Amino acid sequence: MSERISVFFEQALNIKPISQLECIQCKHKLERPYKEKEYVNKAVDDKCPKCQSPMYVKAIYVYPQPKQF
Numbered sequence: 876m877s878e879r880i881s882v883f884f885e886q887a888l889n890i891k892p893i894s895q896l897e898c899i900q901c902k903h904k905l906e907r908p909y910k911e912k913e914y915v916n917k918a919v920d921d922k923c924p925k926c927q928s929p930m931y932v933k934a935i936y937v938y939p940q941p942k943q944f
C-alpha cells in the first residue's frame with residue numbers, strides 16, 4: 876500500500892511547466908520546456924523554425940508528463 880502511495884506522489888510531482896511560443900510573423904506555435912523568468916508576452920531568443928522570425932511567450936502551463944509503459 877505505501878508503495879502505491881509513493882508512486883502516486885512521484886507522478887503528481889513529475890510536472891514540468893511548458894511555454895507555448897508564437898511567431899510574431901507567421902503565428903506558428905510551438906511548445907518547449909519553460910525557462911526561468913519567462914512570462915506571457917515576453918519576447919524570447921527562440922526563432923521561428925518556419926520563417927526565422929522572433930517568437931514570444933503565448934502561454935505557460937503545466938501538465939503531467941505522459942507515463943511510459
Ligand SMILES: [Zn+2]
Nearest residue numbers: 898901923926
Ligand atoms: Zn514564423
